[in-house]
Amino acid sequence: MHEMGITRNIVSIVAEAAKSQKVRRVKLEIGKLSAVMPEALMFCFDVVSKGTVLEGATLEIVEVAGKAICRDCGANVELHQIVTACTCGSRDLKRISGEELNIKEMELEAA
Amino acid sequence: MCGTCGCSEGNKATVIDLQTGEHTHIDAEGNEIIHTHDHDHSHNHNHEQDHKHDLSSVSAHANAxxxxxxxxxxIMQKNDALAIRNRAWFSGREILALNLVxxxxxxxxxxxERTIIDLKGKTPIxxxxxxxxxxNDAQRIKDSGAPSVQINTGTGCHLEADxxxxxxxxxxxxxGSIVMIENVGNLVCPALFxxxxxxxxxxxxxxxxxxxxxxxxHMFQASDLMLLNKIDLLPHLDFDVKACLAYAKQVNPNIEIIQLSAKTGEGMADWxxxxxxxxxxxxxxAFV
Structure with a gap:
């Protein structure tokens, strides 16, 4: 359940940036191939944010599709799952997106 | 969690030095606590709400x-920054550090254990x-003749850079030595850290x-080498080695594979x- 530790990171980074202001919304970017489950993050967020400036905030998760370039034929490959082959048959793929774990923005309550 | 003193509340991990018996706690924020027992955290948050809201670093588009x-x-910036620091520390000392998962x-x-015994006098590990x-595991390593520390993660399912x-x-x-980091037995979370x-x-x-x-x-994609162990047991099992190697290559075409038995020693030379x-x-x- 690594989502618990990851959520602690999220809450700690956002709380530090927000100083003592109340946070209304947090927007994350989570790659579809990152081995982090958005549902688990949502669950952990409610628990971890309790008693912090993030308590009650909405967690918005933007999922990023997996994309790669085939090292053999140069084609762009959509990665719908982590183990995929290019249409040319090659599995030697250079991943260019899908592993993101980023905090994009936060919305603070108006003064 | 510390079995000796029981001061586990809020600790992320405990590090036990098998050479000295000393232990160090790491709290959830990554701070080291070297076994003082007065956790006197009086968190006095006096929030005097005078609402000045100094948004100096923030564009203050306050609206409804x-x-x-x-x-x-x-999200992983803290761990990644410390990992980079560890990597530089290893690199400057020409140390080979491996993460075994x-x-x-x-x-x-x-x-x-077998590696330590076989390479004794050749490569410090x-x-x-x-x-x-x-x-228990650090004790086994120490008994084989190599210095070791045990990190107990408590409920944690993986090691982190701190x-x-x-x-x-x-x-x-x-x-010039080799540092073997034996991660918590788990094929999921250690891939992320x-x-x-x-x-x-x-x-x-x-x-x-x-x-x-x-x-x-995820784990097999993140690994450079796969060791297929216990091959001495193959005659007694239905394990399909060819299929296993094909699956590993399917997931990671660049992965190297060594088949071995730590018990009989077969294949250990390749390792x-x-x-x-x-x-x-x-x-x-080292200095590139």
Whole structure:
């Protein structure tokens, strides 16, 4: 359940940036191939944010599709799952997106 | 969790130095607590709400919808920064650091015991052992003749870069040595946490399913080498070696594979050659 530790990171980074202001919304970017489950993050967020400036905030998760370039034929490959082959048959793929774990923005309550 | 003193509340991990018996706690924020027992955290938050809201670093578009602030920060930034620091520390000392990952029971510790004994007098090795509980594995390593520290993660399912850093402080590995980091037996979470190693080595044993690389692709993709262990048991099992190797290559076409038995010693020479080559690489990369 690594989502618990990851959520602690999220809450700690956002709380530090927000100083003592109340946070209304947090927007994350989570790659579809990152081995982090958005549902688990949502669950952990409610628990971890309790008693912090993030308590009650909405967690918005933007999922990023997996994309790669085939090292053999140069084609762009959509990665719908982590183990995929290019249409040319090659599995030697250079991943260019899908592993993101980023905090994009936060919305603070108006003064 | 610390079995001796029981002061586990809020601790992320405990590091036990098998040479001295001392132990260090790491709290949830990554701070080291070197066994003082007065956790006197009086958190006096006197929030005098005078609402000045100094949004100096923030564009203050205060409106009814609140103020949106761009953060653009990596969630794993703290771990990744410490991992980079560990990597530089290893690199400057020409140390080969390996992160050994597998499910519980694949034979990681047995492979290490044999490696330490076989390479005695040739390559200095020290070991950072990760387990949720007990110092049993670090004790086994010490009994084989290598310095070791045990990191107990408590409920944690993986090692993190800050724990390795504390472990290194206790071990003080010598220049040109090999540091083996035996991660918590788990094929999921350790793939996400960079420790500063030069390579991950995945260990799979033939008593497990041959399709494990397909079931846990993240780990096998992140690894440079796969050791297929316990091959002495193959005559008694239905394990399909050919299929297993094909699955591993399907998940990661660049993965190297060595078949071995830590018990009989078969294939261990190939593993030692791989270690030699990687050590040479660590030396070559030291000041690049």
């Amino acid at each position: 919808h609140g103020t949106t602030v761009a953060l653009e920060q990596a 597998s499910s519980p029971g694949s034979g990681k510790t047995t492979i290490l 020290c070991v950072i052992e990760g387990d949720q509980q007990t110092a 724990m390795v850093m504390v472990g290194l402080k206790a071990l003080k590995p010598t220049a 960079d420790l500063g190693e030069m390579a991950k080595v995945a260990i799979l044993s033939v008593t497990e399913g041959e399709d494990k690389p397909l079931k846990y692709p 030692y050659t791989w270690l030699d080559n990687q050590s040479a690489k660590a030396v070559a990369q």
